[in-house]
Amino acid sequence: MNLKKYTSEFKNNIRLATPIMMGSLGHLLVGLIDDIMVGRLGAVELAATSLGNSIFFITLSVGLGFSFAITPLIAESDGEGDKEKGRSIFQHGIILTAIIGLVMFIALLFLKPILYHLDQPEEVVVLAIPYYEIVAFSMIPLMIFQGFKQFADGLSQTKYAMWATILTNIVNVILNFTLIYGFWIFPRLELVGAALGTLISRTVMVFFIYIVLMKKDKFTIYLKRLKFEELKKERFLKIINLGFPTALQMLFEVGLFTASVLLAGTLGAFPQAANQIALKLASTTFMIAVGVGVAATIRVGNQKGLKNYFELRRIAFSNFLMIFIIMFAFAIGFIVFKDFLPLIFTENLEVIKIASSLLVIAGLFQLSDGLQAVILGALRGLQDVNVPSGLTFIAYWIIGFPISYYLGTKAGFGTFGIWIGLLVALTSSALLLFIRFNYLTNKLIQEKNGIT
Structure with a gap:
């Protein structure tokens, strides 16, 4: 194998992926900062944020799946050089993500009673x-942001979302410090x-x-608002048809x-707090894979627009x-530093001991977790979403979850068994x-070359 023909693309991949990685890490860092600061209040408080975020992120995964449909469609139109098509996709996408954000917020309010029936410690539920309730409302601005982000990513302009998330984290750190612990005229509100x-x-x-996109000339044509008569049912359906299977795939994974949080x-x-620590650390590295996955979506989408399947x-x-x-x-890092990383979150020795054992498994699944995320990104660039959605359901819920459930609750392995699943x-x-992916791309190359 000639590795150079692949490694020669690393520079272009990294150029696209780095801002997305930073932006994704920024989103995660909002929750990570909450966990680190709340973790200083105690293990019960940390478990409460874990429980509160669990339902939120399940719902968010549905909304994100729909928004992710915008990127490959924009990338394809960019590869075709059709800006009017791109404008239409973006405007329809923003309308759709705003509506989804509102619907998801309402859904979260209706889902709130579920927290009382998940067999969680009572003191954790009360704090959660x-x-x-407050984090649920943030679904609306978060989904509107996703519409802008996926549009800019599709045009390979990935740095603007990164800047936005950097600003978000600065604001979040300042507000957390003043509102969690109380500072100056601000009261001590803790989890609230x-x-x-x-x-x-x-x-x-x-x-x-x-504001940033509005001030850039390159986005002027895209930000020109659609007139009512320009709204097309077919455009909404295109985004929904591509987004719905992606939403399902994300729902299966999240x-x-x-489920691992709830089982823990x-x-x-203490096991739930340890599970949360391991998940946060694994999610942090996963954001790197998300960045590379979006880069794969963009570049594959561009090549699909050009119909250059060998390069794709x-x-x-x-x-x-x-x-x-x-x-x-x-x-390697997870396994080597398994006894030190939990100290970032807590000083509770029992929680640290459990989290340390989980980080061994987290280290082992780094490879498969990263690969599946990037392969999904490439398939999304091909606009192949239905079959991958079914495959992830099989992998997660037919194969993985029964193993987690059995080893974690029946075989006595606890959280360690959950993570083996x-x-x-x-x-x-x-x-x-x-x-x-291998089957599809080989098929496309053969069809273009007239091979049946």
């Missing part, structure tokens, strides 16, 4: 409710303060990216990890190789998705 910081910072994020919660507040396959494989190398380094699920997903 007010946090959950963390939720308010998240809501305000996400609202600031929307205004920032809108649902699996949320049935074992007590080569570029996609360069992203697969790059994420494998990156995640291998993270895997996660490892099996992610590895199965990576394998099935790679087979799918």
Whole structure:
């Protein structure tokens, strides 16, 4: 194998992926900052934010899936050089993400009673409710931001969302410090303060990216508002048809990890807090894979627009190789520093002990987690979403979750057993998705060359 034909693309991949990585990490950092600051209040408080965020992120995954449909469609129109088509996709996408944000907020309010029936410690639920109610409202600005972000990403202009999330984190840190612990004229609000910081910072994020894009000439044609008569049912349906299977795929994955939180919660507040620590650390490195995955979506989408399927396959494989190398380094880091990383969140020795064992498994699934995310990104660039959605359901819920449930609750392995199931699920997903991508791209090349 001539590795140079793949490694030569690393520079272009990194150029696109780095701002997305930073932006994705920024989104995650909002929650991570909440966890670190709330963790200083105690293990029960940390478990409460975990529980409150669990339902939120399940719902968010649905909205994100729809917004992700905007990027490959914009990338394809950009590859075709059709700006009017791109403008139409963007404007319809913004309308759709705003509506989804409102619907998701209302859905979260209706879902609130579920928190009382998840077999979680009572003291955790009591603290989680007010946090959950405020964070739920942040769904609206977050989804509007996603519409702008996915549009800019599709045009390979990935730095603007990064700037927005950097600003968000600065605002969030300042607000958390003043509102969680109390400072100057601000009262000590603890978990409610963390939720308010998240809501305000996400609202600031929307205004920032809108103002930045509005001032750039390159976006002028896209930001020209559609007239009512320009709205097309077919355009909305195109985004929905591409977004719905993506939303399902994300729901399956986020649902699996949320199920791990809930299973850990049935074992007590300490195992749940340890599970949250391991998930946060694994999610942090996963954001790197998300960045590379979006880069794969953009570049594959561009090549699809050009109908250059041989280059499409080569570029996609360069992203697969790059994420494998990156995640291998993270895997080593997790295993080597497993006893030190939990100290970032808590000083509770029991929580640290449990989290340390989980980080060994988290280290092992770095490779498969990263690969499946980037392969999904490449398939999204091909606008192939239905079959991958089914494959992830099989991997996560037919293969992985039964193993998590049995080992975690029946076989006595506790949280360690739950995470073995996660490892099996992610590895199965990576394998099935790679087979799918390999089949599709070979088929496209053969069809273009007239081979049946």
